[in-house]
Amino acid sequence: MKKSYRILIVDDEESVRRMLTTVFTRDGHQPICAEDGQQALELFEQQTPDIVLMDIRMPKLNGMEALQVMRQTHQSIPVILMTAYAAVETAVEALRLGAFDYVIKPFDLDELKMMIGRAMQLREMKQEINLLHRALSDSYQWDRILTNSPKMMELCKDTAKIAQSNASVLITGESGTGKELIAKAIHYNSPRAKGPFIKINCGALPESLLESELFGHEKGAFTGAQTQRQGLFERANQGTLLLDEVGEMPHNLQVKLLRVLQEREFERLGGSQTIKTDIRLIAATNRNLAAMVEQGEFRQDLFYRLNVIHLSPIPxxxxxxxxxxxxxxxxxxxxxxxxxxxxxxxxxxxxxxxxxxxxxxxxxxxxxxxxxxxxxxxxxxxxxxxxxxxxxxxNVPHISETVHTLIGHTLKENLKAYERELICTALANNQGNRVQTARVLGISRRALMYKLQEYRID
Ligand SMILES: Nc1ncnc2c1ncn2[C@@H]1O[C@H](COP(=O)(O)OP(=O)(O)OP(=O)(O)O)[C@@H](O)[C@H]1O
Ligand SMILES: [Mg+2]
The missing domain is CATH 1.10.8.60 (Helicase, Ruva Protein; domain 3)
Structure with a gap:
């Protein structure tokens, strides 16, 4: 069955309104007409149409102004603008203000009908996606790792395999590359998925607090310890513990962590009872742990224990x-x-x-x-x-500006002058950083150096 839409037609010309009403009624839709922007807004509020077709040039309130009000009240109702002038600027401005699309008068009816079909289809799709999205984010606390990069795809495949094991994992990579997401992917794909996933940032707490967070404490273990408290090694039991910024862990705690990893047991602060724990440990850092080991800043034995499996998302x-x-x-x-x-x-x-x-x-x-x-x-x-x-x-200069100033020279001279200008602008935009400039320009650093010399740019 074909769908029936409530279509709000807004035009100050009666002939246009009459023609569109006839056409849409014949197609089984329900047209509503307004003859200026003000009336359009009233009907828009009262009748909530499925879609709006609106002229731009109208008395009282013009189409652009009415569009802005409509976008503020019901964002999901598509508005198609009709303009008598092939003024691309107005049309682009209309898109920016939220119009779905525009047609130039005199328009082709079939084209207009297709546009309406597309707008309605898109609206339904969007509503469906929104519903799915809500359902999904309720059932999973983590996003899937999305990638088109062969190297990252390899890493994802590894993640799936690693999830089945219990081995410790070290994830290193620049800030924001997805280390935590990978840790979650491992946890939620592992047999521990129903257990807790707990993260602690080792760089965010002073040593004594970090220690009691991890190990817990008995009542009276230190001033302020008024009750017994479970630490994360206990709370993460049968789940996964992510030690974020593990490179910041103080030396004394590195020793204690090593024991937990080796023996799978520990004592609360101020306690003598040994507690067993069954956790999968994942450590993450944006520092170079191997280099820290060489400089004596990180314990080598702990590094080996954490680094059973190493994952490194690329920038x-x-x-x-x-x-x-x-x-x-x-x-x-x-x-x-x-x-x-x-x-x-x-x-x-x-x-x-x-x-x-x-x-x-x-x-x-x-x-x-x-x-x-x-x-x-x-x-x-x-x-x-x-x-x-x-x-x-x-922010590169527009080509015509440059070429204008150079008329009278050969093509090669013009191109060279333009290339020089592009390089200077890119350098300035990147604060003189040559590595970055080369990247932005899509050439090797060597090529950039060569050109800097050729054009005598400092
Ligand atoms: N491949 C990806 N697909 C989808 N979302 C991603 C991907 N990589 C990262 N994200 C998202 O980007 C954001 C940053 O990722 P994440 O927190 O995992 O980075 P990080 O490496 O732990 O950063 P930091 O070192 O700053 O802690 C998160 O919202 C994450 O969901
Ligand atoms: Mg992180």
Missing amino acids: LRERPEDISLLAQHFLQKFSAENGKEIVELDPSTLTILESYPWPGNVRELSNAIERAVIMSTGFIIFPDELPEHLQQQL
Whole structure:
């Protein structure tokens, strides 16, 4: 059965309203008409249509103004604008304000019908995704590891195998690369999945507190210990304990941890009773533990015990194929969380994301997209909704400006002058950092050095 939609038609020209009413009634829909923006808003509120078709140029309140009010009250109702002028700027502005799409008058009816079909289909899909998303986030506390990178896929495969064992795992990698996510993936895919997953940040607590957090204490073990308290080694029993920032663990505690790993037993602070514990231990750090061992900052025997299996997620800049995938994922996630219906990234937004080196890795990308989703009022994320330091990635001079100043020279001279200018801008944007500049320009550092010399850039 074909679906019947309530379609709000807004146009100050009676002939347009009459024509569209006839067509849509014949197709089994229920058209409602308004002749200016103000009346449109009244009907919009009273009747909550499924979709709105609206002229831009109208008396009282124009289409752009009415659109803005509609987007604020019912974001999920798509609005298609009709414009008599092939003014691309108005149309782009309309998209930015949240219009689903626009048609230029005189329009092709079949095209308009197809557009309505697409808008309604998308709306239904979005509603379904939102429902699924809610159901999913209720049943799992962790996101799946998403990747298109062969190296990361290898790591995911390893994760599945490792989950079946009980071996200790060491996860090292830059901040925000997904270390905690990997630890959760191991836990929730392991036979311990029903047991607790507990994380402690070894760098966040002073030594004495960290010690009592991990081992627990008996009543009166120290001033302030008024009751007996279980530590994490007990609470994580039959589950997984993640020691985050393990490189920050004080020396004295490293010795005590080693014993827990070897004997699987310990005593609470101030206690004499030996307690057995059955935990899987995962340690994570963004420091180079092997180097710390060499410098005597980390115990070698503990390092070997933790490092039974070593996983190392690579930085995001070394897997650019993941940027678009993860950006889309975060777009959906934060869109659903914020009750928005953003569906895509503008191509220039994606270009910026893909050329930025992401020192904060996946977390930084996630934060950038969350911010953009919150700032955006439309269906598409535009570059100016990204954090400012990201927008600077695109700050290269427009080619025509450069070429204008150089007319009269050969093509090669022009290209060279333009190349020089691009390099200077990229260097400035990256605070003179050559490694980063080369990366942004997509050339090797050697090639960049060569060009710096050739163009005598300091
Ligand atoms: N491959 C991925 N797929 C989906 N989400 C990811 C992926 N990698 C990281 N994330 C998400 O990015 C955020 C940062 O990841 P996580 O906390 O695991 O990083 P981390 O390496 O532990 O960072 P830090 O060193 O700062 O503690 C989390 O929200 C995580 O869910
Ligand atoms: Mg972490």
